[in-house]
Amino acid sequence: MSADTKVSTSKLSATKLAREVAKRRTFAIISHPDAGKTTMTEKLLLWGKAIQVVGEVKGRKTDRHATSDWMSMEQERGISITTSVMQFPYQEHIVNLLDTPGHADFSEDTYRTLTAVDSALMMVDGAKGVEERTIKLMEVCRMRDTPIISFVNKLDRQIREPLELLSEIEAVLKIKCIPLTWPIGMGQDFVGVYHLTENKTYMYQKGHGGEIVELETRDGYDYPDIRERLGALMFASFEESLELVQMALEEFSVEAFLAGEMTPVLFGTALGNFGVNMVLDTLVKYSPPPKSHATNEREIAATETNFTGFVFKIQANMDPRHRDRIAFLRVCSGKYEKGMKMKHVRLGKDVRIADALTFLAGDREALEEAYPGDIIGLHNHGTISIGDSFTEGEELNFTGIPHFAPELFRRVVLRDPLKSKALQKGLQQLSEEGATQVFMPQINNDLVLGAIGVLQFEVVAHRLKEEYKVQCTFEPVSIATVRWIHCDDEVALAKFKRKAHDQLSLDGGGYLTYLAPSRVNLQLMQERYPEVTFSNTREH
Numbered sequence: 155m156s157a158d159t160k161v162s163t164s165k166l167s168a169t170k171l172a173r174e175v176a177k178r179r180t181f182a183i184i185s186h187p188d189a190g191k192t193t194m195t196e197k198l199l200l201w202g203k204a205i206q207v208v209g210e211v212k213g214r215k216t217d218r219h220a221t222s223d224w225m226s227m228e229q230e231r232g233i234s235i236t237t238s239v240m241q242f243p244y245q246e247h248i249v250n251l252l253d254t255p256g257h258a259d260f261s262e263d264t265y266r267t268l269t270a271v272d273s274a275l276m277m278v279d280g281a282k283g284v285e286e287r288t289i290k291l292m293e294v295c296r297m298r299d300t301p302i303i304s305f306v307n308k309l310d311r312q313i314r315e316p317l318e319l320l321s322e323i324e325a326v327l328k329i330k331c332i333p334l335t336w337p338i339g340m341g342q343d344f345v346g347v348y349h350l351t352e353n354k355t356y357m358y359q360k361g362h363g364g365e366i367v368e369l370e371t372r373d374g375y376d377y378p379d380i381r382e383r384l385g386a387l388m389f390a391s392f393e394e395s396l397e398l399v400q401m402a403l404e405e406f407s408v409e410a411f412l413a414g415e416m417t418p419v420l421f422g423t424a425l426g427n428f429g430v431n432m433v434l435d436t437l438v439k440y441s442p443p444p445k446s447h448a449t450n451e452r453e454i455a456a457t458e459t460n461f462t463g464f465v466f467k468i469q470a471n472m473d474p475r476h477r478d479r480i481a482f483l484r485v486c487s488g489k490y491e492k493g494m495k496m497k498h499v500r501l502g503k504d505v506r507i508a509d510a511l512t513f514l515a516g517d518r519e520a521l522e523e524a525y526p527g528d529i530i531g532l533h534n535h536g537t538i539s540i541g542d543s544f545t546e547g548e549e550l551n552f553t554g555i556p557h558f559a560p561e562l563f564r565r566v567v568l569r570d571p572l573k574s575k576a577l578q579k580g581l582q583q584l585s586e587e588g589a590t591q592v593f594m595p596q597i598n599n600d601l602v603l604g605a606i607g608v609l610q611f612e613v614v615a616h617r618l619k620e621e622y623k624v625q626c627t628f629e630p631v632s633i634a635t636v637r638w639i640h641c642d643d644e645v646a647l648a649k650f651k652r653k654a655h656d657q658l659s660l661d662g663g664g665y666l667t668y669l670a671p672s673r674v675n676l677q678l679m680q681e682r683y684p685e686v687t688f689s690n691t692r693e694h
């Protein structure tokens with residue numbers, strides 16, 4: 155480590171750092187579109203006093219009805235940077251909420267963001283139950299055994315039977331549900347929730363969705379006005395389900411929660427701002443403070459005083475006039491201080507960072523300091539890639555920030571054949587930003603683009619035109635999914651390569667991949683070549 159690098163930060167005491175680490179909770183929301191993620195985000199910020207009036211979280215309507223019109227995309231992207239990371243205080247804690255792009259802007263970034271959090275909040279629309287995108291996002295959470303808090307939303311509407319919902323979560327997502335609260339009524343008759351361990355009822359008051367009100371609480375739940383609101387039949391059915399829940403209820407185990415095997419479940423309405431503070435209370439009480447992270451050298455504990463961090467997302471062209479790119483870095487240990495020098499490990503270069511950004515409730519702000527669990531935004535002129543590690547001099551690379559197998563594929567058709575060099579360069583560079591991936595099949599000279607969200611194809615076409623002066627269109631191609639190929643047994647690999655030749659390709663990083671024409675084909679190949687590993691992620 156150079157002496158210069160070392161003196162750039164003031165002495166950080168281990169005690170002060172441990173205190174800052176213990177305070178932090180870094181999480182993301184996983185949900186299917188329309189389950190209420192944006193509404194929940196808004197209300198969390200309201201509780202965090204990061205916004206005064208609900209409605210300040212931008213990008214609400216625009217990103218829900220995004221069209222192919224670039225201007226709206228550009229605006230949306232401009233907006234979404236401000237909501238990419240939101241930091242706010244809650245009680246004596248500092249909460250970092252990382253946005254997981256969800257609607258048209260759903261992409262690999264959504265998955266990769268989950269590698270940068272210590273826990274996640276799963277939102278389930280009470281009327282719909284477990285939906286497809288939630289299942290996928292949960293699979294990503296499983297890779298790191300991320301602890302999950304669950305919130306059943308929209309209790310102010312008619313929802314499905316709560317017991318049935320919990321069984322569905324358990325069966326589909328393979329996670330044990332432990333309700334902390336139990337709903338009393340729903341829809342027009344939503345009275346509130348009964349807290350199972352506190353033996354208290356928290357009363358829901360309609361019409362206070364945009365403000366913080368002190369909730370009325372009562373001991374127990376059996377009150378004449380509650381009986382009257384529900385009617386005899388519904389009250390009896392509430393009592394019956396409560397009894398069933400209490401009978402079957404296992405004790406909540408923090409250990410099982412931290413291992414991602416058990417999830418505490420809360421009920422409420424994000425729109426009605428009811429249950430949101432219970433989410434925050436649960437988060438600060440049970441969710442882990444910044445965890446340690448694996449590197450190629452050793453495990454880095456958050457409480458180590460030397461600064462380290464990794465880049466998990468790059469967002470380009472937020473401001474069309476500046477064409478700047480922001481690299482989002484998760485601080486893993488130590489402290490970032492304005493003006494400090496850090497080592498960009500892949501390039502082996504020291505860089506002085508004077509202008510990192512933080513994103514407090516929608517404003518980009520110049521940042522003075524940041525601690526483990528925090529996210530900082532680094533200005534990037536093309537030198538920073540996803541997965542890059544930054545340290546105070548130590549040679550190490552964080553692992554576990556993968557590429558995910560794309561789910562959608564298109565063949566790139568170039569309008570002007572003379573521009574093929576520019577096209578390759580453009581695709582390569584855009585894929586380094588991480589929202590799409592490029593594949594080069596061995597059988598022909600095609601270029602195949604892979605993405606997780608469909609809008610990414612349009613973004614690429616637009617950016618190729620604007621930034622690389624290349625015009626291209628996309629054609630459908632019969633690829634269902636892709637797997638990265640590893641095999642230590644050279645003979646087996648050669649045999650596989652001969653057989654699979656027409657389906658093999660190299661990805662943007664030069665790694666061997668198998669482009670499966672169908673899931674059935676993939677399964678057959680996996681069965682036929684057990685020595686070959688078909689991986690659905692690749693480390694950077």
Ligand code: G4P
Nearest residue numbers: 186187188189190191192193307308310311423424425426
């Ligand atoms: P998303 O980010 O997960 O996609 O969901 P978002 O918060 O945008 O919510 C989707 C729709 O569900 C919105 O209605 C929102 O108001 C509604 N919603 C969210 N939470 C609740 C809730 O607790 N109760 C009820 N009844 N509705 C809820 P919209 O009509 O599509 O849009 P908007 O006009 O309200 O913005």
